[in-house]
Amino acid sequence: MLALGSIALFVFGLKRLSRVRTARTGNGLLAAGMLLAVVITLLEVGRVDYRWIVSGLAIGGSIGWLIVVRAKATQMPEIVARFNGFGGAASALVALSLFWSEVVERAGDGTAAETLGATAAATLIASVLIGAATLSGSIMAELKLRGTVEGTPRIPVRAVVMLVLLVSGAAAGSIGLFASEDPATASLLVVGLLVASVLVGVVLVLPIGGADMPVVISLLNSFSGLAAAATGFALSNHLLIIAGTIVGAAGLILTQIMCVAMNRSLLNVLIGGFGGSASDSDQSDYGPIMSADAESAAMVLEAAQSVIIVPGYGLAAARAQNAAHDVARALIARGVTVRFAIHPVAGRMPGHMNVVLAEAEVPYELLHEMSEINQDFAHTDVVIVIGANDVVNPAARDEPDSPIAGMPILDVEQARRVFVIKRSLSPGYAGIKNALFEREHTVMLFGDAKEVLDDLASQLS
Amino acid sequence: MLALGSIALFVFGLKRLSRVRTARTGNGLLAAGMLLAVVITLLEVGRVDYRWIVSGLAIGGSIGWLIVVRAKATQMPEIVARFNGFGGAASALVALSLFWSEVVERAGDGTAAETLGATAAATLIASVLIGAATLSGSIMAELKLRGTVEGTPRIPVRAVVMLVLLVSGAAAGSIGLFASEDPATASLLVVGLLVASVLVGVVLVLPIGGADMPVVISLLNSFSGLAAAATGFALSNHLLIIAGTIVGAAGLILTQIMCVAMNRSLLNVLIGGFGGSASDSDQSDYGPIMSADAESAAMVLEAAQSVIIVPGYGLAAARAQNAAHDVARALIARGVTVRFAIHPVAGRMPGHMNVVLAEAEVPYELLHEMSEINQDFAHTDVVIVIGANDVVNPAARDEPDSPIAGMPILDVEQARRVFVIKRSLSPGYAGIKNALFEREHTVMLFGDAKEVLDDLASQLS
Amino acid sequence: MGPALVSVYVFVLAAFLGFELINKVPPMLHTPLMSGANAMSGVTVIGALTLVIVAAPSTSVLLGTGALILATINVVGGFLVTDKMLSNFGGRK
Amino acid sequence: MGPALVSVYVFVLAAFLGFELINKVPPMLHTPLMSGANAMSGVTVIGALTLVIVAAPSTSVLLGTGALILATINVVGGFLVTDKMLSNFGGRK
Amino acid sequence: MARLVVVRETAAGERRVAATPETVRKFVEANVDVTVVDGAGAAAGIDNAQFVDAGAQIADDRAISDAAVVVSVAPPSAELVALLAPGTLLVSFTAPHRNLDTVQALAAANITTLSMELIPRISRAQSMDALSSQANLSGYRSVIVAAYQLDKYFPLFMTAAGTIRPATVVVLGAGVAGLQAVATAKRLGAIVKVSDIREAAKQEVASLGATFIDVPDAEDLTGEGGYAQEVDDDFLERQRAALTDAVASAHAVITTAQIPLRPAPELLTQAMVEAMPAGGVVIDLAAADGGNCVLTDTERVIDHEGVRIVPGHDFPSHMPAEASALYARNIHALLSQVLDNGDVTIDTTDEVVAGSLLTHDGGIVNERIAAMLTGGGV
Amino acid sequence: MARLVVVRETAAGERRVAATPETVRKFVEANVDVTVVDGAGAAAGIDNAQFVDAGAQIADDRAISDAAVVVSVAPPSAELVALLAPGTLLVSFTAPHRNLDTVQALAAANITTLSMELIPRISRAQSMDALSSQANLSGYRSVIVAAYQLDKYFPLFMTAAGTIRPATVVVLGAGVAGLQAVATAKRLGAIVKVSDIREAAKQEVASLGATFIDVPDAEDLTGEGGYAQEVDDDFLERQRAALTDAVASAHAVITTAQIPLRPAPELLTQAMVEAMPAGGVVIDLAAADGGNCVLTDTERVIDHEGVRIVPGHDFPSHMPAEASALYARNIHALLSQVLDNGDVTIDTTDEVVAGSLLTHDGGIVNERIAAMLTGGGV
Ligand SMILES: NC(=O)c1ccc[n+]([C@@H]2O[C@H](COP(=O)([O-])OP(=O)(O)OC[C@H]3O[C@@H](n4cnc5c(N)ncnc54)[C@H](OP(=O)(O)O)[C@@H]3O)[C@@H](O)[C@H]2O)c1
Ligand SMILES: NC(=O)c1ccc[n+]([C@@H]2O[C@H](COP(=O)([O-])OP(=O)(O)OC[C@H]3O[C@@H](n4cnc5c(N)ncnc54)[C@H](OP(=O)(O)O)[C@@H]3O)[C@@H](O)[C@H]2O)c1
């Protein structure tokens, strides 16, 4: 019955983990569910020899902890890949361990299938196959992410190779477990299965570009869930079946969602050859840039008490004035203080911002000229820069040789957080780079100003 | 394995049934799932005497069909309540039948629990209790909907009565099945359980107002699902457990959603005393009025090819011009032909509509004067009247004594469907009733014009 | 693990599934969805079927047949009435 | 109904549940969700636990202990790394 | 087939004409025989030839004496009345409360007069409502004139050469002209504040995005037919007090407050004008009825301590072509009710005809005007 | 402590002044000794007393000879040049290409001249950019004048008295003035069509919601500094052909097309004007440089077959107070670069100073003007 609690924790955990506001507690629930599952299992196995268990848990726990504390923020995806590989490997090892303990070491009569039962035998094969392929695939993914393995090497007739590997692996496994009565032969065949499975993972991931790795890892993650479920079948452990299956299914959906977000199809990703290297960047002028989507921005805005909106030519070009006003209204309705800071030369004609904001009937009281508002940025939680560039470019102050040197600018950097809405990292009228975009507390919201703002407004209301 | 197909059909069916565009196929899938379940069961029971089965199915099927074809559109909710009662009754009867066949008719040794197994016995009690309460509750609900039983009679110390009924019923059932070794006594006690259960349903529903009946029916529906699941436990039929539980859980969520939509809490509804009669109406001047929400309107609009928007003073009063333009834009983006029909005296000053629509930059090409567009209404799929009243009032044409008699009006009635957005049924400037609102093809979208249109725009994009 | 316990697993999973299945239902679908779900709760019909497989008219068979008839009304009528409600919507099918 | 069949029921229900559980994930959560799910897939740890309950170091026990270690790394590391990712968000907790 | 004559306006500054080629064509189609007095359209940019093309004859003033129907813009002069034959139908503005002797003369001459300003303000009569069509134009024009007169941008601009504060425009009276002035001034980017004494005006002003100046403790002073009631001095005093601040910061004040057939309320005192910023403008659309500003001179623009006061009653004549086109359509719509296949039928059971009938059968039909003549007030 | 003198403008129709009490106050704070010529602000509504309040002295013209810095609006007259002592810094519009002899005289007199129209169009110099500030005002004003002149509503109205079609306004040249004209005309509800030859102008026009008239096969003719290039006759021919239809249906045409230091392109031919509807208006903001319309007369409004042609080069003087306030700030911003604790320092390595320097140390510093004088073209 306790197992049901564990399942409930898994279900609620995953659900919360998929919503921004609850993600962290969701992760906690998942961890609690796992702890509960372990405890239940220990209770069930009863009074046994804890030597291996304790040392296994201790060693594994410390290693996991160590890997994480040593990781740099930029390495997260690689680490996820690695952990994922470990999970797959664990499933395969569990299956192998079962095989050895029940078949090889017992050395009873008959085939393994007869010893273990057909279902267990079949799922044992699945477990080894999926687990081992997950391991090797994950290792490949990590190497690609690190850039150790680069490019998208084409494997000739890859589909055929894959098929051959799968078929031969499955055949070896089946013969080993269903036909062979000799444990030695059987274990040899199982090792064959293992090798084939490892190769499957390599062939699967090798030709896929580094930029597509997140999708691949997500897919492999779904696989390792399934491997766990297969182990569950082999061990007749329902908790394992359920948890493994849920995460397998959820992982598949997540993979699909990630593909859609990248505007790719899963097949497309798996065929490979796309994606280049993970560290590719179009905008070589710029260092690391942080970008986000409207939902994340909305979350930050909700927590803000004061917001200043800085419109520029891009607002007018996108004719996003109504959308900007909608965002302001939504924030005001939430009790946020909202002001617009108008730079004297924003836009392309004197008073351009006034003209377009008047079209959207932004009340004059909300508009503040530069000299009036510049010292307030330091006490402002969030600045939203909408299609402005030159007028918020610190180069005017910091780089005496800049073409805009000496022009007074809106000092948006002073604010706690800066969102910049524009379509790309392209420069503005003056044609120069803007270091504001690289600041640690600047987050780019890429896209047409009207679209981004519409999105933001609907998130906020 | 076929049973899994049936479950899948149930899952997908319910899911599709909860989305407007797929609702009808969803219902079909559910029906198919049910058919499959019946077929599976018939296959499982094997070669038996089909006499009862065939006649039961035939009689039940025809009665069900007859009830539906004879029903008027307005009676739908009553009919759902009645069917629901039948479902609950069926579960109770199945449980009773099991009890009679296994306990009374076999007349073996020991208690029923010993004969049937403890789980089956316990769930048998649950099945009778829930099923019978669902039956009587549903009958009450139907009577309330019909107006046969009116008001919200207060039952003194209702909670206590309820508790007593539940406890005594459960006690009778438990003693009958777990303690009594004499089939006759046991069956007497089971009848006691039945009676108590029927009373529970009555006490539950009687004090609840007619307007809250939909929520009550939904709750009872969830119960009848649980009754079916209980039957499944009693019969060890997993398909029954799964289908019953899914519908029980989904029904509970639906009940919750309905409460939220009515701005009530479930507890609140169940305590009763609210809700008055189902046929209450505030606006006694008007005959039956059809109203809908933005989502339904959006669905109709999506299917339209030509739409005419008729703005009036309410559009200006709500300052909904930008929202109206957003809706127009969203429709145009879907390939719908959209025009605005401007009545010469719409608003409160000459050209009022032009002024406000210009603020929202509705292109002049979309604006059409009355004389230009009046004959086009007949070929128009949908008209959206936004805060206009007098200028679309057929009284100007049909009632010679009306204060607006003789004023030319926009002939919106000619269109296939008319949506009218306003806050209430209050009259406009001329202070008179507008029969347009009662037309069969008119649907009111009540609310502030800006809010309704914002909603509509987000549904459409 | 006993079969009863597994049934409980099944029950719990089905309940979670039922809860997750329905998220946001537009008001216009409240009644049809309730009606469709109601028809589905007539699934008890398959319970009734397993009880009326003998020829002799005993009390249990009569009860079972009653259950069968009522459940069938629920199922057949329920799906029909739901379809009737939905036929008014006219959206793309 | 055999226990294997029931397990299949359980499997199918769990799969449906998994599919329904996740609807729309904001892009910023793609990686954390993947990472959390990944940690959860280390649930195989409980399989490993059931295999290493004897004292004698046989091949199977060694394999099982390897599985246990790897699965624990996956679980512990996975949840920690997920939490680390999420700690940057700073939203209300 | 009745003969309809379009007079040439003789009033000073009147540049409109009561028919245009467009309406002449419609009259001719409806079997009305139209004669236009030579040069009637000249000031509005319509020459005789265009009228002839539309089917009219051109004649001199004497044609008026043969007419069954005479249409005019300005209230009839004594000369015009003298020319009219008994039984003629005259359709025109008449400003009866200001021209009581003309009204008497019309009655005495047995002229049937439909007065454009008496047309009831009901929905179906809006197409005949010349007060509305002309007031709308005046409201628009008043803002254009104010913008032209002011040494000040209307909109707010934040530019490299400093911030330019927007102009403040105060509009007194939110009837047709007032609302159009509000809308136009808002369009140009001014800050617009409005005062009126009808409750409904508040929401109407809000519907155009402007702010309303509340008079403390004011009740709703809506009178008959949607018009405002005349207010007492005590209320006016309070209203002026409420307006003082707004007017003192206004670059332009546009006044449109009127009470039908009564002198316009005096809303702007000399002191209030003097408190306005130098270079300010007052545009008084109520000038013809005495003006809302005490200083208004109907004849000319005056400069009072740097504030220009512009009488606006003749604004429609600033845009005579546009104004005439609208007025002519109003006249045509009203006559459509009265002319039946070219013959005049005065149906006094018709609400619109009865309402606008001033003199008929030798008597003064309108009760309020009759009462004024017999000495009483309203 | 340098002495700065504000001249009284003498050019015909010039009503602006190069300093306002606001800028005088800032100069005084920066240790500049300001003298205002008696009556310099009168036309702009600023009297001597206000200048005195701000810390200036009042003197007559002779003070100019003692000045270290002289500020003016209009290009210096021969009389002013005669008054200037050698080494004086003159800051003013100079229209050098139209006043080559004045430029020579300035150089000969060893005057250092900063010409306001030569200030480079770079972002940081925008606060000094008088061309922008004045052009913006002219653009706004041009629409107000057009609306005032037209016997036509700007917005579309669908009323009980019929539908009033909106006015169509064509704007030629979408620089600062043109864009402001577009914005103002759009605000008033007109249909606005625009032509320009710079590629960027297209998006800028779209950002104001107006439509762009494409010239077939046009390349981007953006020249140096964001200004337009001068175009050849062949292109002009094609451009005019592309404009013909739009102009023929325009109630108002506002022309603003200019090329720095060159005559304005001739965009409106006589035939195009004649094709306009009667009562139409052409407003030519390029009048000073010859006009974009062949018929433009710099001195007066002319009426050509019912179309009025209004020269707009003096529009800033229609709103002298507003225009002076902006111009004075531009002057102050430029002088802030040049005055260091009250002393003049000409730093020719500064891009802005170098760009706007016309004459210095007895020579003509600006190369283009120097080239014009030595006979060559640009
Ligand atoms: N005010 C005047 O009178 C005047 C006159 C002429 C020139 N200028 C000059 O113009 C500049 C004005 O500065 P500013 O900050 O307003 O503008 P800016 O520096 O020109 O930057 C505008 C930014 O808007 C973005 N943008 C364009 N279209 C967009 C869209 N549809 N959605 C979202 N973003 C869009 C562009 O980035 P993406 O391409 O990445 O989207 C661009 O970087 C100054 O350099 C000023 O000197 C001013
Ligand atoms: N055009 C002119 O020059 C002029 C001048 C004066 C009078 N009139 C008269 O005004 C009338 C104009 O006709 P119309 O159809 O435009 O207007 P109307 O007949 O006055 O009807 C306006 C409707 O808008 C609704 N409404 C008000 N505020 C709303 C809001 N915030 N959101 C949604 N709906 C809102 C009101 O219903 P709820 O309260 O139920 O929301 C009302 O029934 C005619 O009778 C005309 O004669 C016209």
Ligand SMILES: NC(=O)c1ccc[n+]([C@@H]2O[C@H](COP(=O)([O-])OP(=O)(O)OC[C@H]3O[C@@H](n4cnc5c(N)ncnc54)[C@H](O)[C@@H]3O)[C@@H](O)[C@H]2O)c1
């Ligand atoms: N239903 C229709 O067909 C129709 C058509 C046009 C106008 N109307 C209505 O007629 C009414 C009058 O319009 P109008 O423009 O001809 O009015 P008007 O010219 O008589 O007066 C102009 C405005 O001045 C206001 N006013 C009077 N005394 C005032 C004071 N002391 N202070 C401030 N404001 C004062 C009036 O309330 C009115 O709004 C309005 O309600 C209008 O909506 C109705």
Ligand SMILES: NC(=O)c1ccc[n+]([C@@H]2O[C@H](COP(=O)([O-])OP(=O)(O)OC[C@H]3O[C@@H](n4cnc5c(N)ncnc54)[C@H](O)[C@@H]3O)[C@@H](O)[C@H]2O)c1
């Ligand atoms: N960065 C800055 O600080 C700043 C400040 C103000 C203006 N500017 C830029 O300077 C440029 C010039 O502005 P301006 O208003 O002073 O220009 P201008 O007065 O010299 O000319 C006005 C407009 O006429 C156009 N034009 C020239 N020949 C034409 C022809 N044959 N047909 C149609 N149009 C023609 C020009 O392209 C220009 O847009 C613009 O690009 C403007 O954005 C930049």
